[in-house]
Amino acid sequence: MQANVSATRMEMLRLRRKVELAERGHKLLSQKRDELSRQLVQISRGIAPLRKEVEKALNNTSRRFMLARASMEPEDVAAALEVPVKKFNLAVQFASIMNVRVPSLEKKLEGDVICYGYAKTSPELDAALYSLEKVFDMIIELAEKEKQAYLLATDLQKTRRRVNVLEHVVIPETKDTIKYIASRLSENERDNTSRLMIIADIIRGDQ
Incomplete structure (x- = not known):
């Protein structure tokens, strides 16, 4: 990179502005990374116990x-569950969590889970249906949390990569290039000064 760079003051100023922008972006992305990590930990803590439930x-x-x-008789079970209401x-x-769009699920129910008469049905069937209704709510909550955690984790991984590239590649390489240009400019200035001194000596000798 340094071999092909233009060792001019304009280029050095441009690279310094690039470093300033990169450092500002690094700071903002680091803050986003830390907040995403915090949000992800907070959501993930509730997933394992909820899954067990x-x-x-x-x-x-x-x-x-x-x-x-x-x-119950098999035909009575089939008849009881044949027409859900x-x-x-x-x-x-x-x-939005740190510019990551995460879903929020809300169920809307109409009607009663019990869709049959009680003449040929067992109380255990009533209990089973009410239990199914309750666990369905828990499944929706679990799906919501797991999707949120997945989306946050995916964005966190991308953010970490960007922070690492800025921190370990872009910023140090640009600073090294700035040092190289500064060294070349100093060297050129010394050469110019030497040439001017030689010219001045020649002029004084002629006089």
């Missing part, structure tokens, strides 16, 4: 459905 609730729901099937919609909104 979801797994436990799913196992409990599955157990209740097995008990319901064991206490509860409607589900999922609204997705976006928030």
